[in-house]
Amino acid sequence: MSASEFDLLRTVTLGQYLPTGSALHRADPRVKIASGILLVVAVTATSSLAGLTLAFALVIAGFAVARIPIAYALSGIKPMLPFLALLGIFQAIAIPQNDANTTVYWRWAFITLTARDAVAVALLFAKFSVLVWGISLLSFTTSTTALTHGTEHLLRPLQRIGLPAHEFALMVNIALRFVPLLAQETERLMKAQASRGADFGAGRRLNFVQRFRKLLPLLIPLILATLQRAEDLILAMEARCYTGGKGRTHLVRFRAQASDYAILALVLIVLAATVAAGFTSADATVWRIVSTVWR
């Protein structure tokens, strides 16, 4: 049993906050969240490589402004690469993209690799990278507190029709805050149980009853200890007269600056181009220019 077995959250870069104090860190969280949502929608909606390249350039520019090394974001994507490769192969083989107009690169048995397959795989990779890096950028530059306040402000119109925006934002914030605490608690419990002779190593694969029985002495105390912490938090909040979102004012008030509007405008323009590129023959044009320059 190695020490790393107890270390539960070390390998995750997603969801981290890197305070470098850049202009992007100081930008209005509402603008950053809205940009993140727009990015997800645009990347999902487009089917143009040229458009995705534009979105990618936007994200990379964001990393440069935020003064976060690209290599750091790259390390977060590394563990997913084998699976992505598998997905790419699956996409190329299982979904036939054959039609008369495409170049066949390679043919073996029932497998044919065509130019269209190559484009489909490239699209898959590009979409995935832009999504992961875009959302990483949001979390690297925005603290959880700013994220929750921003979400709450963005959801505020929903409060008019009776949806509990404040409670939702607070709940998400508590959930995000508790995950590292749970990791700590679990590490403590695993060590405690291991010192009493428990073995959390892999058992026989099919014997799920055995696996589950090994998990019980970990899960039950974990959930009970979590509920105990929740009671403490409830007591603390009630001692400070928390009564929910109605009529609540905020310590933090957001006032969008000119720079925030500029960021939003830039994001809107680039992402509109990303989506629009899917409806035009932008890819074919870019491809023609590239291949002419190549020759």
Added chain:
Amino acid sequence: MSTEAVVQSTPARKVVIAGVMGALAIFLGWTHLGFIPWVAGAALTIMHVPVIIGAVLEGPIVGTAIGLIFGLFSLLQATLAPTGPVDVWFQNPVISVLPRLFIGVVAWLGYKALRKVNEPLALAVAGILGTLTNTVLVLGTIGLFGHLPWAALPPIAIANGLPEAVLAAILTVAVVVAWKRIETGARKSRM
């Protein structure tokens, strides 16, 4: 002393229990502690158990809220850190989020109906009904989108859903009985 007689549900209690149980669902999914390997690469999951526990402790609204966190997290995980081809289906919020909203409501209804008869039994039923809601609705939406043929679904529902229901029932009973200090006649729970 029975905690239940003293404790009243306040806004703070509802928000905190929902957040904390949501954290537990996220944690179980993130660390893969909530997955137990099962036949043919499939895994049994107990990620939905926090939803059931939250619903039993604080009612259907809290249950739905935890279900929402669970669903949003599984949508995010499928999009940002996919681990298998099945995750691609879960990038659709109708499959990953919508079914999870009903786990808490159904579990709470089952618990409420049987609570007066026998509380541990009601907890077990809540665990089973909550799990089956998850299994049936997720597989149902997968079928609706045509990712799998309808004929393939019942065997999966039985092979995955039934053991998951049993695990969820055991966990729900064990945790809530210990938490509320319900007398079961068995030995006292030790924490």
